[in-house]
Amino acid sequence: MPARAWPAVLCGLLVTLGVGGPVVYLLIRALGADAGQAADLLLRKRTFVLLGNTVLLGAAVLLGSTLLAFPYAWLTTRTELRGRKLLTVLGTLPLAIPGYVLAFVWLSLGGDYGLGAHVLGVRLWRPSGFWGAAFVLTLYTFPYLFLNLRAGLQRLDPALEEAAAAQGLGRWAVWRRVVLPQLRPAYLAGALLVLLHVIADFAVVSLMRYETLSSAVYSQYVAALDRTYGALLALVLVALAALLLVVDARWLRGRLSEALTLGGVRRARNVPLGRWREPAYAFAVGVPLLALALPVTVLVVWMTRGTGASMMVSGSFGGALLNSVGVALGVALLAPAITFPLLYASLRGRGWLARLGERIPYLGFGIPPMAFGLALVFLSVRLLPGVYQTLGLLVAALTIRFMAEAAGPLRSALYRLPPALEEAARSLGCGTLSVLRRVTGPLLWRGVAAAMALVFLASVKELPLTLILAPLGFDTLATNVWTYTEEALFAQAAPYALAIVGVAGLFVTGLVLKEDKWA
């Protein structure tokens, strides 16, 4: 083991520096706070109300996205439903639409003067408050669960289920006692992302006029332009994320060994839908209609309205497209690459260090983006002035931040990889790279693909870190969407938003089509 441990140690160090640096920065800033003022800010009724709101919203969004993602993942992996590949891509893409754009889309549909009233002559619901935030965030985040569950379902060994059925268990009992326990790591990985996302979200909740703890962080940073108390409140969010990580780890523990079965999985038989055929199709088509087709249609309507469509052509559309794709590709390769050795060593290892190594990739996602960006400004300007405002720093920052998105699918894939298999390959004379290419790689590919898809989607629409850390004059599709939306120029914003969805669609389609070559 020691001879093979160095990539994990190296990645572990890099990741720890990347995540630990910003946390240290927040501590430095927060230590500058005046105790009395800090207490005034933190220990007031409002903080607890906001905490309650955050927990409530997290629970609702998790429930909603579970109800969407579970059947959707099952239908697209285990049934004879047609168009499963297409539905997989469509069920992933809601993640490509920036959250605030999605919120604006839903706001523009409802009400007296909404698109619903214009086109259908019906006054549609205009989402707002708790239910509005829960609704929009559910449609936005369920792909996290879907992709993780899908990767989990694909790695299940159908032999276990068949054995259970042969022992006389009914279909539901097989699900409850054989399938669900095995899906637990995948589910928890997706759920963790959903919850971390809800904790960090400000764009959607603020447009829905629902206040969570992140509203408090933003009001310090954005309204007060204050680094000290902003950092203090950001640490509260980090603590909340850390708590979630600890709880999640407890739920996971003990399940791992159960989940480890021999590899060499054969494809499960596709279940016939029978009399559930119509509802299944309605659901499988309905979800992407609501979560993707509808927002995209609204974007197209925006684009065709308004007078300024010509502005976009004259703008730097091509450059922004290239920049977005370049950065997102780089991060989609780097984030899984750096997370993998760490998870590999953690899952094979024992003790607190291994446990910490497995958790730490998530923490980057738990730091509010504004705080994370300012931390990297602070650190790079002081320690490495040469990298400040370079593309390298931006890619590194996004890599650290989005390791969390890669971790779930990679972890699911690794659970299915029995160490004995590698050892066998090694004993037959395969070198490390050869084992990776011929044995581990093919078995892991689906997990790696899902990880890359999630990271790509997150990076291609990323805004706050890009705005703070990108090189001078560097713009992306996402920064263009923002600059137009900010000024209520929706017609001009729409083509850039559509381009994000398009690019993401191509990337995810490519990955999904590749799956068969490996499996």
Added chain:
Amino acid sequence: MHLRIGLVLLLLVLLAAPGAVAAGPDVVIYSGRSKSLVAPLIVQLQRETGLKVEVRYGKTAALALTLQEEGARSPADLYWAQDAGALATLSRKGLLARLPEALLARVPAELRGAQGTWVGTSGRARVLAYSTRRIKPEELPKSVFDLTAPKWKGRVGWAPMNASFQAFVTAMRIHHGDEKTLAWLRAMKENGAKAYPKNTPILQALAAGEIDLGLPNHYYLLRFKAADKNFPVAQTTFAKGDIGNLLNVAGAGILKSSKRKEAAQRCLAFLLSPKAQQYFTSSVFEYPVIEGVIPNPSLLPLRQLREQAAPVDLGKLDGLPATLKMLREAGLL
């Protein structure tokens, strides 16, 4: 095979990353003003001054925070903010240099910082926006203080997190005192005022029927109207002298840490030139801060607006910390 391609790509990304630094610009502007609005002006600026300008576009607040973190090592020369509050904050933290008299003199005293560290570059008015479907002009309140009446319960939208709104609250504090302002904020909250994160959603909510009155800046409606003539919202001012009629500015200042102050001053001078000021009013629907600019016919004339507005010195709008404390006290932040 795939692995090898992946590794090669990875290497390329890593190698290409540091190469992104090109030959240095003459001036670096940190702009909180949107690229979608000011990019044409930057092109013109480069043509007129012959300077090579690089702009970092971002959110006014995030840039102000970034500048604080960068401190003396900041690559920025000029900071262009959407609101006076951010400029006043940076000035208070000692990050802005004093501007030459010649530049300051171009702008009326009430539209620049009291310490001479920043000038307004364009004006924006606080207005009363209303739904044309549900409100008759004669019903409109005459003062921002009337909005606490039972009649408007749950019908008013505002944006407590927005810098322009906070400037308005500061103005109210200067003009009417802290006690009255806090009482007003509390009464508004009591009366069910709906809090939006910024101005755009206020206008959308007015059209959608979620609210009937709103307190935004003046130019957003003009953009909605440009895209859709029938957009069912109109705006007006309160009665003459009411604090609700504040005239606010977007402005710019030069960083103390800048080593290219002379070039930065030339940029600032351009932003105050008749050509740039004409662009602000004709294309961005804002108010010029200098005389001799042809007014935009879709705007209420500046002279009339200034007559309507309560007399508040924007240079003194430096009370942001106290305003925020009050907003927190009122349970709005």
